[in-house]
Amino acid sequence: MLRYILKRLLHGLITVWFIATATFIAMHAVPGDPLSGEKAMTPEIRRNLEAKYGLDKPVVEQYRIFLVNMAKGDFGISYTQQNREVNDIIREGFPVSATLGILAVVFAALGGILLGALTATYRNRLPDVVIMFLVILGISVPSFVFAALGQLALVKINAWTGFTLFPVAGWGTVMHMVVPSLVLGLGTMAYLTRLMRSSMLEVTNTDYVRTARSKGLPPARIFLKHQLRNAILPVVTVLGPAIAAITTGGFVVELVFAIPGLGRYFVQAVQQLDYTVIMGTTVFYGAFLVLMVIVVDIVYGLIDPRVRLKA
Amino acid sequence: MSEREVVLEVADLKVEFDTYGGIVHAVRGVSFQVRQGETLAIVGESGCGKSVTLQSIMGLIPMPPGRITSGSAVYRGQDLIHNKYIDGRDIRGSAIGMVFQDPMTSLNPTMTIGDQIAETLQVHRGFSKSQALARAVELIAMVRIPDAAKRASQYPFEFSGGMLQRSMIAMSLACEPSILIADEPTTALDVTIQAQILDLLMDLQKEKGMAIVLITHDLGVVARMADDVMVMYAGEVVESGSIDDVFYRGAHPYTMGLRAAMPSRELGARQRLTPIDGSPPDLFSPPSGCGYFARCPQAMRMCQAQHPYLMSVGKAHHSRCWLQHPDSTRQVPGLSIPHLGAAAVQS
Ligand SMILES: Nc1ncnc2c1ncn2[C@@H]1O[C@H](COP(=O)(O)OP(=O)(O)O)[C@@H](O)[C@H]1O
Ligand code: SF4
Ligand SMILES: [Mg+2]
Numbered sequence: 001m002l003r004y005i006l007k008r009l010l011h012g013l014i015t016v017w018f019i020a021t022a023t024f025i026a027m028h029a030v031p032g033d034p035l036s037g038e039k040a041m042t043p044e045i046r047r048n049l050e051a052k053y054g055l056d057k058p059v060v061e062q063y064r065i066f067l068v069n070m071a072k073g074d075f076g077i078s079y080t081q082q083n084r085e086v087n088d089i090i091r092e093g094f095p096v097s098a099t100l101g102i103l104a105v106v107f108a109a110l111g112g113i114l115l116g117a118l119t120a121t122y123r124n125r126l127p128d129v130v131i132m133f134l135v136i137l138g139i140s141v142p143s144f145v146f147a148a149l150g151q152l153a154l155v156k157i158n159a160w161t162g163f164t165l166f167p168v169a170g171w172g173t174v175m176h177m178v179v180p181s182l183v184l185g186l187g188t189m190a191y192l193t194r195l196m197r198s199s200m201l202e203v204t205n206t207d208y209v210r211t212a213r214s215k216g217l218p219p220a221r222i223f224l225k226h227q228l229r230n231a232i233l234p235v236v237t238v239l240g241p242a243i244a245a246i247t248t249g250g251f252v253v254e255l256v257f258a259i260p261g262l263g264r265y266f267v268q269a270v271q272q273l274d275y276t277v278i279m280g281t282t283v284f285y286g287a288f289l290v291l292m293v294i295v296v297d298i299v300y301g302l303i304d305p306r307v308r309l310k311a
Numbered sequence: 312m313s314e315r316e317v318v319l320e321v322a323d324l325k326v327e328f329d330t331y332g333g334i335v336h337a338v339r340g341v342s343f344q345v346r347q348g349e350t351l352a353i354v355g356e357s358g359c360g361k362s363v364t365l366q367s368i369m370g371l372i373p374m375p376p377g378r379i380t381s382g383s384a385v386y387r388g389q390d391l392i393h394n395k396y397i398d399g400r401d402i403r404g405s406a407i408g409m410v411f412q413d414p415m416t417s418l419n420p421t422m423t424i425g426d427q428i429a430e431t432l433q434v435h436r437g438f439s440k441s442q443a444l445a446r447a448v449e450l451i452a453m454v455r456i457p458d459a460a461k462r463a464s465q466y467p468f469e470f471s472g473g474m475l476q477r478s479m480i481a482m483s484l485a486c487e488p489s490i491l492i493a494d495e496p497t498t499a500l501d502v503t504i505q506a507q508i509l510d511l512l513m514d515l516q517k518e519k520g521m522a523i524v525l526i527t528h529d530l531g532v533v534a535r536m537a538d539d540v541m542v543m544y545a546g547e548v549v550e551s552g553s554i555d556d557v558f559y560r561g562a563h564p565y566t567m568g569l570r571a572a573m574p575s576r577e578l579g580a581r582q583r584l585t586p587i588d589g590s591p592p593d594l595f596s597p598p599s600g601c602g603y604f605a606r607c608p609q610a611m612r613m614c615q616a617q618h619p620y621l622m623s624v625g626k627a628h629h630s631r632c633w634l635q636h637p638d639s640t641r642q643v644p645g646l647s648i649p650h651l652g653a654a655a656v657q658s
Contacts, residue, residue: 207416210371214409215431215482216401225430229421304421305466 001301001308008297014288019286020070023279025062045083075280080272086280093262094284096171097250100261104185104246105239111189111233116196117228123201131193138190143183143249144167147256156159169258180257184249194236201233204259229303236300240293247289316362318489318522319345319368319407324382324392326360326367329375333595337363339546341382345490350516350523352537354530354569356591360546361526365492367617369403370395386490397620405435408483408521412495416474418467424451424478425463431485448639450481454511473504480511487519494526509535530573534558545591548621552628564607601633609634 050056057065069076075086115135119128151168165180165243203209204227212226251263261279269277301308338360345351353361366372368384368391386402395401403409410415419427428450429443438446446464451459452478467475476496483491493512498506499591509532516523520598525536533540533554540557542550542565550563561567569586589606592598599612601607612631621629622636633639 015468205373207411207413208419211409211479211482212419213371214369214396214403214411214433216403216405217430217434221430221434225422226419230419233421305423305658306420306468309466309469 004308005294005298005300008294012294015290016283016287017067019290020067020283022064023185023286025284026287027275027279028059048077052299070200070283075284076276078269078274078277080269080277085106086276089265089277090262090281090284093260093265094288096259097247097261097263098256098288099177100181100184100241100254100259100290101247101250103181104188104250105243106184106185107181108188108192108242108246109183109235109239112192113196113232115189116192116235117200117231119193119197120200120204122233128197131229133189135193138186139194143187144252144256146183146186147253147275149179150179156180156218170258171257171259171261176259180253180259184246187249190219192238192242195238196231198237199234200227203227204233206230233304235304236296239296240289243292244289248283315346315348317344318347318386319459319524320383320385321364321368322385324364324367325380326363326372327378327380329378333566335594336597337546337594338367338446339550339597341543343541343548345522345524345550346539347489347522348516348520350525350536350539351539351541352525352527352531352533353541353543354541355529358591358594360544361496361528361543363495365409365480365524366544367528368392369407369409369492371409399635400435400612402403404431404483404488406488406493408486408488408489410476410479410483410496413469413499414479415499417479418475423464423466424470428463428482428485431482432538435486446448446485448483451478451513452483453484454478454481456481459571472500473507476500476504476508477511480508480515484515484519484521490522490524491516492524492526495528496525497532498527498529505532512536525566530558530569542569543598546594547601547602547631548629549631550629551621552625556625556628560625560628561630562624562635563603563632564609564634565603566630568606601631603632 026032055062073087075090078084079085115131119131122128154166154168158166158168165175167173167176170176208230209226212222217226232280250261251267253259254261254263255267262285265277266281268274269281321344324338324341325336329336330458332589340359341364343351343353345424353364355361361378363372367377367379370391372379383390386406387397389397391402395403397406405448418424425444425447428447429438429440432438432443432446433440434437436443446461448463451462456462456474456477462474467478470476470478476499480496491512497508500508510524512523513536515521523531523536527533534568537554540552540554541548542557542563544565550557550561550566551559557566558570561570565587568585571585572587587606592602594606598604598615599618600616601610601619604610604614607614611633616631619631619633624630624635636642
């Protein structure tokens, strides 16, 4: 197991390096000088920045400096907000974004597994038909539509009942978190429900479940020990990409619900061509996603002995 | 020959499946008895309903599309078709154990072998987890897997096919059942492993005294293992009797055909194997006459119109063929081998 984890971590490191390099190349492929944005900049800042990033140096040298700084965990200073460190921005916004994202992922995964198992159990009967109709809806409607609709519904409900259980926007309490994370996780949950359903149906027809029945085990035990654990495997496999999907969706949901997460800064930075912020947040997000994928892989290894022991 | 107690009595079992093509009449009125400590072999071509017969008794056929339309399977005075519980305990895994054809897919890939054996004991015997695991190690040793303690904590993918089948046997015998159903237990294995598994089954039977219902399409396996034989064709029993009756005094033309298609040491290298031409009838609309009519070398005109019933051709020896009807004037030609000659017992 330890070897398996170490191998994953090494792969992860290489992936982050790729992301950093790609971001660097993309930044340098953009026409124009990073310091000649539309915002006026005092000569003082310009000199500081040029010195810090060696923008007058050859590209290869710049790349080396960029990597060294990155390895030290120094993402630099914002171009547009004087002397504000990118690290500060991440420290402020990331915990909010991560909370939102993790809640959404947990909601999507648990909901998907439960609903998938339920629809498989009631295959072709009413609960299955109703849920699968909603699933199609959930998969085809993008999350910003759910965000807008969810917010609108909240406004109506709050106005109608006369008190506010779930606030319409903002951040701070658990109540603030519920609706945005539900909205954010909905599409993924629909996708995972469909996956879990077909996986569960497949497992139900396997020889080993037939064996379990031939042993006279109680249905609950067959369900939990023989069906669920094996049926979850494909769901766990796609959890990595699912987390990525939720993270990117998070930018929009943060905007709609006025949540002070990293997404807002990122969108702002792109609008203002604030390159250090874009590069810093991109690489940081990339590293975070890679870490989550590694966590998912470890969980997969815990569930499936073939992966854990053969690695 | 055998006058031992009957432990399982199956009567007139009929099973159908709904499919897109129509209703498959997979089992069409099968009856048989299983006696304590003896081995009943069920033989027949693939698709003739052997597995469905035993799986419907064990409640393992998917319903829908499957459906048991008639019949009973009486164990200790109770019909198992409608109730699998005796004294509140599921007879499956406790009184009747089952081993399946493909050991590679028949064990749960994410559970250790030890746990899979132990859970039967926990459920049926009320063992604690540690008691059950300790017993599981003994059972693994019993089926001659070396290093049992270590093996118990391993997963199916770490086992070879032969060892997996041994583990299946250990699992099915954990609660000392009085009947073991083995559905083609060696078909998926190498020839050398096959022999080992069959030897193991025979030794365990001697030791534990359980009855074995052995499904196979291999007459070599039958010759080695069986006390009684039941030949199935197109969802029906076409011949049944002791191994000597069916092998050496075979009455039904289909049994003859199977026998001729089987390689045998006695026949020598020069003996030609004769496969049976044609294929079994469509089970969507089984023929109204004899199911074997289209392929039968002895077929008579009446065979197409009249459905033959099981006729007694000796003591506890039956054949579903008009040739054995008391009024029939024709003899079964059988095989042209001296001691296997056409000794059809005419009544
Ligand atoms: N789930 C099912 N749905 C439809 N037909 C089935 C199903 N299971 C078995 N059958 C049919 O029942 C017949 C008997 O099958 P089976 O008992 O498995 O044969 P075998 O003698 O090889 O064990 C076959 O014709 C098969 O197509
Ligand atoms: S009844 Fe007729 S067709 Fe059927 S096996 Fe006997 S002889 Fe052949
Ligand atoms: Mg079969």
